[in-house]
Amino acid sequence: MLPDWIYDAIFLTAVVFLLGVYVSWRATRLDRLHVRVETARAALDAALVRRAAVALELAASRLLDPATSLVLATAAHEAHTADAEAREFAESDLSRALRAVMDQPDFAATVSARPEGQAVLEELTAASAKVVYARSFYNDAVASARTARRKLLVRVLPLAGRAAWPGFFEIDDDPPRP
Amino acid sequence: MRVGIVCPYTWNVPGGVQQHIRDLAEALIGYGHHVSVITPADDDARLPDYVVSAGRAVPVPYNGSVARLAFGFLSASRVRRWIHDGAFDVLHVHEPAAPSLGLLACWAADGPIVGTFHASYTKSRVVSVTAPILQSALEKITGRIAVSEAARKTLVEHLGGDAVLIPNGVATERYAMADPLPGWPGRDTTGTGALTGAGAGPDADGGVLGFLGRMDEPRKGLQVLLRAFEILGPRRPGLRLLLAGPGDADDVVARVSPGLRDRVVVLGMVSEADKIRAYHSVDVFVAPNLGGESFGIVLAEAMSAGAPILASDIEAFDRVLLGGRAGALFPVGDAAALAASAAELLDDPARRKQLSAEARAAVRRYDWSAVARDVLRVYETVALPGRTVVESPGRGAQGA
Numbered sequence: 009m010l011p012d013w014i015y016d017a018i019f020l021t022a023v024v025f026l027l028g029v030y031v032s033w034r035a036t037r038l039d040r041l042h043v044r045v046e047t048a049r050a051a052l053d054a055a056l057v058r059r060a061a062v063a064l065e066l067a068a069s070r071l072l073d074p075a076t077s078l079v080l081a082t083a084a085h086e087a088h089t090a091d092a093e094a095r096e097f098a099e100s101d102l103s104r105a106l107r108a109v110m111d112q113p114d115f116a117a118t119v120s121a122r123p124e125g126q127a128v129l130e131e132l133t134a135a136s137a138k139v140v141y142a143r144s145f146y147n148d149a150v151a152s153a154r155t156a157r158r159k160l161l162v163r164v165l166p167l168a169g170r171a172a173w174p175g176f177f178e179i180d181d182d183p184p185r186p
Numbered sequence: 187m188r189v190g191i192v193c194p195y196t197w198n199v200p201g202g203v204q205q206h207i208r209d210l211a212e213a214l215i216g217y218g219h220h221v222s223v224i225t226p227a228d229d230d231a232r233l234p235d236y237v238v239s240a241g242r243a244v245p246v247p248y249n250g251s252v253a254r255l256a257f258g259f260l261s262a263s264r265v266r267r268w269i270h271d272g273a274f275d276v277l278h279v280h281e282p283a284a285p286s287l288g289l290l291a292c293w294a295a296d297g298p299i300v301g302t303f304h305a306s307y308t309k310s311r312v313v314s315v316t317a318p319i320l321q322s323a324l325e326k327i328t329g330r331i332a333v334s335e336a337a338r339k340t341l342v343e344h345l346g347g348d349a350v351l352i353p354n355g356v357a358t359e360r361y362a363m364a365d366p367l368p369g370w371p372g373r374d375t376t377g378t379g380a381l382t383g384a385g386a387g388p389d390a391d392g393g394v395l396g397f398l399g400r401m402d403e404p405r406k407g408l409q410v411l412l413r414a415f416e417i418l419g420p421r422r423p424g425l426r427l428l429l430a431g432p433g434d435a436d437d438v439v440a441r442v443s444p445g446l447r448d449r450v451v452v453l454g455m456v457s458e459a460d461k462i463r464a465y466h467s468v469d470v471f472v473a474p475n476l477g478g479e480s481f482g483i484v485l486a487e488a489m490s491a492g493a494p495i496l497a498s499d500i501e502a503f504d505r506v507l508l509g510g511r512a513g514a515l516f517p518v519g520d521a522a523a524l525a526a527s528a529a530e531l532l533d534d535p536a537r538r539k540q541l542s543a544e545a546r547a548a549v550r551r552y553d554w555s556a557v558a559r560d561v562l563r564v565y566e567t568v569a570l571p572g573r574t575v576v577e578s579p580g581r582g583a584q585g586a
Binding site: 037040041044047048051055134137141142144145147148149151152155 | 326563
């Protein structure tokens with residue numbers, strides 16, 4: 009017969025071990041959420057850069073009148089070069105500029121009639137749609153990560169490590185009418 | 187692009203999700219992509235060559251009804267092997283919150299995962315208990331799609347998070363050609379302008395108004411059409427009404443004046459094939475809905491069949507019909523206006539022909555090819571260049 013304290017010790021070790029497994033599982037999950045936020049952010053950046061590039065391409069293509077070209081080129085350039093703080097405003101402005109340009113009466117028909125016009129328009133439509141998707145997926149990832157980080161365990165133990173508190177990306181990304 | 191699609195429900199049992207996946211997969215293949223679908227299937231089921239079976243589904247009570255689902259060690263290991271062998275750029279999981287292959291796939295995979303949510307329910311009994319189990323699997327989904335505003339709302343309320351809206355497509359080709367139902371004049375679908383069967387009898391060219399939808403659901407607006415028929419019927423002795431959809435037929439006929447009853451034909455619930463033939467049997471397809479429609483799948487089907495449309499001017503229909511160009515509109519709920527517009531259309535074959543052509547052109551925006559293009563954009567948004575979906579490490583026991 010073993011002394012009682014050995015049973016207590018075994019029990020305690022088991023509890024500590026299981027707790028450890030649980031905490032490490034939670035930490036893995038949280039880490040995965042942070043990776044998802046980062047991946048989604050990279051995809052969002054890529055989508056925004058692509059949209060600005062296609063807008064610039066359209067502006068430079070001589071498919072448009074010079075005034076429209078200038079509106080589009082300015083907005084695309086602003087969006088492309090904005091710093092982190094001004095980024096959301098600049099990207100929203102690009103969305104509005106794109107709508108203002110592309111919602112002109114008969115815009116699509118006029119541009120499509122020219123060589124290359126159809127292809128550029130299709131690329132721009134695709135690029136605008138992808139910004140909407142990428143932003144939704146990014147904000148969704150941010151929401152999941154934030155929820156996880158508000159949990160008691162994560163706040164008490166430093167499970168999040170040095171990962172930054174993720175921020176939503178809020179812009180007007182309504183695409184032009186197809 | 188290499189795409190792996192996970193279907194949660196038995197392939198050869200008719201259902202909306204299965205139909206959606208079939209149409210999507212075929213549209214993607216049409217664009218030249220490599221698609222593999224894994225699904226529960228009966229042992230003797232004949233499957234298309236892009237479909238892989240994960241074994242039989244078992245009927246189990248789930249969420250208040252009996253569902254046929256695939257789960258367990260065997261299904262899990264088959265999903266795992268399929269993911270490993272597939273080397274997919276994107277894994278597309280349908281209905282990932284159902285305890286079936288979709289959930290197993292989320293457990294077993296790491297990488298770009300797109301999830302499409304189909305179901306909408308107002309109340310779920312189990313979600314509060316199951317949320318923690320689901321959460322860690324659903325967290326792995328990098329891009330979420332909802333097929334309707336209702337499905338999106340369900341997702342937001344029960345599971346949290348958001349999704350982009352990509353509605354179901356319409357397989358317009360499936361509706362394009364069909365013979366009219368026997369005894370109905372039908373429209374010419376060949377483009378030669380001749381009315382097929384127009385000589386069948388004195389009644390055959392009196393015109394046919396068609397309706398399809400729940401007959402006992404006031405929002406579908408059948409009562410508006412019946413009131414309009416009370417106005418039109420006495421003036422146009424050959425005019426007939428062809429009604430299809432769930433609801434009590436006797437109850438509907440009883441609402442028509444006795445003298446007009448023999449000109450109202452109620453088909454009730456119809457098969458898919460007869461539904462298509464019904465669209466081809468009418469001169470004017472009437473959509474008198476009072477509201478509550480987000481899109482109007484019935485309207486889109488009728489347009490695909492080239493039926494000249496007369497619809498109430500609710501916002502959704504106004505949009506689908508391009509403000510009246512692809513179909514005539516009348517003020518919502520106004521039976522007299524419906525009657526007047528219907529009479530005009532019935533007397534003007536050239537206008538009907540034009541509306542038919544415009545409708546066919548306008549509905550192409552809702553065709554599966556357009557929907558698949560949007561889904562592809564989602565794939566391209568989440569895909570990671572140079573990396574494929576891989577097996578999740580260390581999930582041996584939990585994956586089952």
